[in-house]
Amino acid sequence: xxxxxxxxxLAAIYALLACGYVLIYxxxxxxxxxxxELAMLGAxxxxxxxxxxxxxxxxxIAAAVVxxxxxxxxVYVLLMRKMTGEMVLAAILTxxxxxxxxxxLVVLIWSAAQQHPLQKLHFSNPSIELxxxxxxxxxxxxxxxxxxxxxxxxxxxxxxxSWGIRMRAAGQNPLLAAQRGVNLNAIYALxxxxxxxxxxxxxMLIALDSGLDQTMVVIGLKAFAPALVGGLDSLVGALVGAVxxxxxxxxxxxxxxxxxxxxVPFLVLIAMLIVRxxxxxxxxxxxxxx
Amino acid sequence: MSRQPRASGxxxxxxxxxxALLGTRLExxxxxxxxxxxxxxxxxASPFQLDLASQVFLAAIGALSLMLLxxxxxxxSLGHAGLIAAGAFTVGILFQELKAPFWITxxxxxxxxxxxxxxxxxxxxxxxxxxxxxxxLALHFVVVYIGGEYExxxxxxxxxxxDPPKIGSFTIGDGRSWYxxxxxxxxxxxxxxxxxxxxxxxxxxxxxxxxxxxxxxLGIGIAGYKLLAFVISSAITAVAGALxxxxxxxVSVEAFSLFLTxxxxxxxxxxxxxxxxxxxLGAAFVTLFxxxxxxxxxxxxxxxxxxxxLFAVNYSAFGFVMIxxxxxxxxxLVGIWQRVQNYFLLWPFRHRSAAGAPR
Amino acid sequence: xxEALLAxxxxxxxxxxxxxxxxxxxxxxxxxxxxxxxxxxxAGKTTTLxxxxxxxxxxxxxxxxxxxxxxxxxxxxxxxxxxxxxxxxLVPERDKVFPNLSVAENLTAPVPHGTGAAxxxxxxxxxxxxxxxxxxxxxxxxxxxxxxxxxxxALASALVCRPELLLVDELSLGLxxxxxxxxxxxxxxxxxxxxxTILIVxxxxxxxxxxxxxxxxxxxxxxxxxGTAERLRxxxxxxxxxxxxxxxxxxxxxxxxxxxxxxxxxxxWYG
Numbered sequence: 001x002x003x004x005x006x007x008x009x010l011a012a013i014y015a016l017l018a019c020g021y022v023l024i025y026x027x028x029x030x031x032x033x034x035x036x037e038l039a040m041l042g043a044x045x046x047x048x049x050x051x052x053x054x055x056x057x058x059x060x061i062a063a064a065v066v067x068x069x070x071x072x073x074x075v076y077v078l079l080m081r082k083m084t085g086e087m088v089l090a091a092i093l094t095x096x097x098x099x100x101x102x103x104x105l106v107v108l109i110w111s112a113a114q115q116h117p118l119q120k121l122h123f124s125n126p127s128i129e130l131x132x133x134x135x136x137x138x139x140x141x142x143x144x145x146x147x148x149x150x151x152x153x154x155x156x157x158x159x160x161x162s163w164g165i166r167m168r169a170a171g172q173n174p175l176l177a178a179q180r181g182v183n184l185n186a187i188y189a190l191x192x193x194x195x196x197x198x199x200x201x202x203x204m205l206i207a208l209d210s211g212l213d214q215t216m217v218v219i220g221l222k223a224f225a226p227a228l229v230g231g232l233d234s235l236v237g238a239l240v241g242a243v244x245x246x247x248x249x250x251x252x253x254x255x256x257x258x259x260x261x262x263x264v265p266f267l268v269l270i271a272m273l274i275v276r277x278x279x280x281x282x283x284x285x286x287x288x289x290x
Numbered sequence: 291m292s293r294q295p296r297a298s299g300x301x302x303x304x305x306x307x308x309x310a311l312l313g314t315r316l317e318x319x320x321x322x323x324x325x326x327x328x329x330x331x332x333x334x335a336s337p338f339q340l341d342l343a344s345q346v347f348l349a350a351i352g353a354l355s356l357m358l359l360x361x362x363x364x365x366x367s368l369g370h371a372g373l374i375a376a377g378a379f380t381v382g383i384l385f386q387e388l389k390a391p392f393w394i395t396x397x398x399x400x401x402x403x404x405x406x407x408x409x410x411x412x413x414x415x416x417x418x419x420x421x422x423x424x425x426x427l428a429l430h431f432v433v434v435y436i437g438g439e440y441e442x443x444x445x446x447x448x449x450x451x452x453d454p455p456k457i458g459s460f461t462i463g464d465g466r467s468w469y470x471x472x473x474x475x476x477x478x479x480x481x482x483x484x485x486x487x488x489x490x491x492x493x494x495x496x497x498x499x500x501x502x503x504x505x506x507x508l509g510i511g512i513a514g515y516k517l518l519a520f521v522i523s524s525a526i527t528a529v530a531g532a533l534x535x536x537x538x539x540x541v542s543v544e545a546f547s548l549f550l551t552x553x554x555x556x557x558x559x560x561x562x563x564x565x566x567x568x569x570x571l572g573a574a575f576v577t578l579f580x581x582x583x584x585x586x587x588x589x590x591x592x593x594x595x596x597x598x599x600l601f602a603v604n605y606s607a608f609g610f611v612m613i614x615x616x617x618x619x620x621x622x623l624v625g626i627w628q629r630v631q632n633y634f635l636l637w638p639f640r641h642r643s644a645a646g647a648p649r
Numbered sequence: 650x651x652e653a654l655l656a657x658x659x660x661x662x663x664x665x666x667x668x669x670x671x672x673x674x675x676x677x678x679x680x681x682x683x684x685x686x687x688x689x690x691x692a693g694k695t696t697t698l699x700x701x702x703x704x705x706x707x708x709x710x711x712x713x714x715x716x717x718x719x720x721x722x723x724x725x726x727x728x729x730x731x732x733x734x735x736x737x738x739l740v741p742e743r744d745k746v747f748p749n750l751s752v753a754e755n756l757t758a759p760v761p762h763g764t765g766a767a768x769x770x771x772x773x774x775x776x777x778x779x780x781x782x783x784x785x786x787x788x789x790x791x792x793x794x795x796x797x798x799x800x801x802x803a804l805a806s807a808l809v810c811r812p813e814l815l816l817v818d819e820l821s822l823g824l825x826x827x828x829x830x831x832x833x834x835x836x837x838x839x840x841x842x843x844x845x846t847i848l849i850v851x852x853x854x855x856x857x858x859x860x861x862x863x864x865x866x867x868x869x870x871x872x873x874x875x876g877t878a879e880r881l882r883x884x885x886x887x888x889x890x891x892x893x894x895x896x897x898x899x900x901x902x903x904x905x906x907x908x909x910x911x912x913x914x915x916x917x918w919y920g
Contacts, residue, residue, distance in 0.1 A: 101609025181760035
């Protein structure tokens with residue numbers, strides 16, 4: 001039973017991080033390799049606001065959330081916008097370089113020591129007892145809840161919201177969207193902002209649950225596998241991929257070898273690339289677009 | 291392999307002349323001068339500078355092989371560190387298990403590299419661009435995992451120590467010997483790359499990079515050439531990894547992180563895609579960059595306190611420079627070099643005449 | 650004399666700084682007109698439309714000389730969505746709808762000119778009045794529509810943007826003649842009811858001259874002939890090279906070009 005709880009929590013983490021990759025890719029065909037670093041930045045921002053507003057945890061959280069949205073928009077407007085139209089490798093490398101820059105800056109600003117925003121917010125994180133003796137920490141439970149909320153909101157927005165429809169349109173045919181009055185730069189900035197926002201929420205909750213240091217970027221990189229397994233331009237795919245990869249990882253750790261935890265997502269990824277490169281729910285045509 | 295026409299009107303009148311590496315007297319003499327400078331260097335340089343130069347040569351081998359794969363054949367690979375690790379671990383494993391000498395381990399590393407090249411290259415037959423990059427990334431993690439498993443299973447949790455290579459009774463251990471060996475290795479690699487690119491293989495690769503469908507329509511067997519690019523590039527990279535293992539005397543899985551791959555990709559991009567000179571310039575730049583940063587940092591007041599954050603400053607500065615090159619100078623150092631050249635060649639004109647649009 | 654809605658003066662468009670696709674054309678479109686731009690492949694017609702709608706950047710093309718003025722305002726090198734706001738809307742030749750969105754979503758995507766409910770009602774009336782078929786297909790996915798339905802959807806989504814100048818690129822491409830007739834009828838209706846000016850680019854001169862008031866013929870990037878539709882229809886060279894008839898008048902027989910010995914003689918209109 002504990003296994004199922006672990007799988008659920010890990011799947012929630014992966015899902016919340018994976019939807020960030022999908023958002024940006026679906027709208028602008030860019031693979032944001034800096035997603036893990038941006039999520040980590042969001043968590044560090046929470047640490048700062050928590051230190052600032054120790055008596056008002058709600059303000060601290062709200063401030064951090066807004067700041068991460070702004071950071072995402074700024075990264076697009078100042079850096080990624082210049083890379084539109086360049087070749088794939090250059091765009092990927094730019095995001096990688098942004099990630100490296102952020103990693104360095106984070107250590108410079110906040111030091112390499114592990115931080116505990118939980119303490120700063122004066123929250124506690126007791127473990128809740130569920131059925132059959134399985135336990136889950138409060139923060140992890142909140143994380144699962146947030147994942148469901150975020151996905152619900154994203155689905156509703158993309159399906160029914162006018163700007164959600166425009167985002168999907170811009171992803172399918174940017175030229176036509178521009179011709180119908182859609183400001184592509186605004187759409188891309190929105191995608192980057194939302195992606196960083198969801199990633200930061202994941203980062204913050206992980207930090208609250210188990211402390212914060214630079215190793216969080218590894219989770220960001222691992223979350224890339226579920227995004228691809230499900231299909232880089234499908235939110236449903238990200239959810240399903242997250243469950244699959246999380247299950248594979250938890251079961252492998254439990255039954256085979258704990259050291260496998262960093263490799264399993266990539267093994268699943270390789271398997272999917274061999275069998276069905278565009279993922280479970282991705283659109284097939286993506287392959288031929290270089 | 292056509293080069294820009296020179297201002298002095300150097301015209302090539304035959305295929306042999308077109309393919310020649312050193313056509314003009316200027317090129318021949320400058321090569322001789324450069325060679326003399328390189329050979330004389332160890333006798334006037336400090337051990338630290340010698341070490342730096344050796345590192346640059348070592349990096350150049352890896353950069354050249356990556357340039358072949360990505361800059362010329364157009365196959366994106368994020369698995370470079372995995373291949374270097376494979377070469378290094380081949381040496382480490384063969385040494386620890388069989389006490390094998392270097393004239394077995396180096397070729398073995400090349401073979402391992404070639405085999406891995408086939409594996410890394412198989413996805414390229416079905417995937418392109420982003421998906422190819424991702425598949426090579428995934429393979430990198432697998433290779434590194436296997437290396438880590440070996441380390442922990444055989445009890446080398448801090449890494450494998452390797453004796454320096456011996457030729458007869460002569461141990462290659464001091465800086466000067468290593469300088470010449472690595473210089474020779476880098477020069478040999480450069481020659482191999484140049485010859486590959488002058489031949490049919492190079493032309494096929496360029497065609498594949500430019501437009502794959504058209505290349506196939508012209509009868510170029512793209513599957514074979516893509517795999518060939520991976521195999522050759524990986525073999526060279528693995529040998530670089532083997533040399534790296536001998537040079538450091540030490541193999542440990544932590545040295546082969548994703549950051550190493552990114553450094554090599556930076557060498558290719560900052561140097562300038564599609565140019566061997568770019569690979570060399572990029573290798574020099576990226577290898578020397580951390581030392582530059584360290585020197586700059588130490589020159590600032592209050593130097594002692596910076597030791598702890600040196601790594602972070604390195605990272606930030608590296609990321610920053612990479613972004614700057616990607617956004618502002620996508621043609622890299624070679625692009626800058628060409629612009630400087632053009633300025634002097636075309637003066638007093640500012641531009642070449644526009645490609646003849648009939649009026 | 651009415652102020653021209655669109656005035657192009659000596660326009661030159663160059664691709665990749667090497668190929669001059671449009672070599673100095675001058676044309677005007679008066680408000681309320683339907684103007685046709687005729688010519689074979691590679692004449693530069695689509696390039697002209699792209700230049701007007703602001704799409705040149707994608708193919709590394711640029712306006713290198715001349716000017717494009719819309720209602721007196723210079724618009725060369727403006728961004729596509731800016732031009733849409735001004736009222737210039739393009740119905741492209743390919744990729745004219747969003748393939749993975751439903752018909753209803755295709756019609757919601759264009760950025761609105763008004764607020765919520767009123768705008769939505771306006772779009773509904775627009776669609777039901779001119780394209781009732783689309784009303785039945787609201788939830789069909791764009792990529793699954795037939796050719797004619799897709800063209801209708803493309804026109805409808807263009808109309809939703811409240812154009813003053815509608816640019817239509819190759820309306821008849823790949824469509825059965827019956828369908829094309831139907832679309833042409835709707836276009837004339839649209840012009841009549843909404844007063845929209847239309848610039849239509851066509852390879853098929855028969856189609857274009859059916860509804861146009863005025864026409865320009867382009868070849869190799871230059872305008873070689875222009876005139877009212879009537880004059881063009883009766884012009885012997887147009888009849889021979891674009892309408893496939895030899896001999897004067899509409900009743901001339903259609904002969905294969907192979908029968909015309911002097912097919913390779915130079916075109917008369919250069920004189």
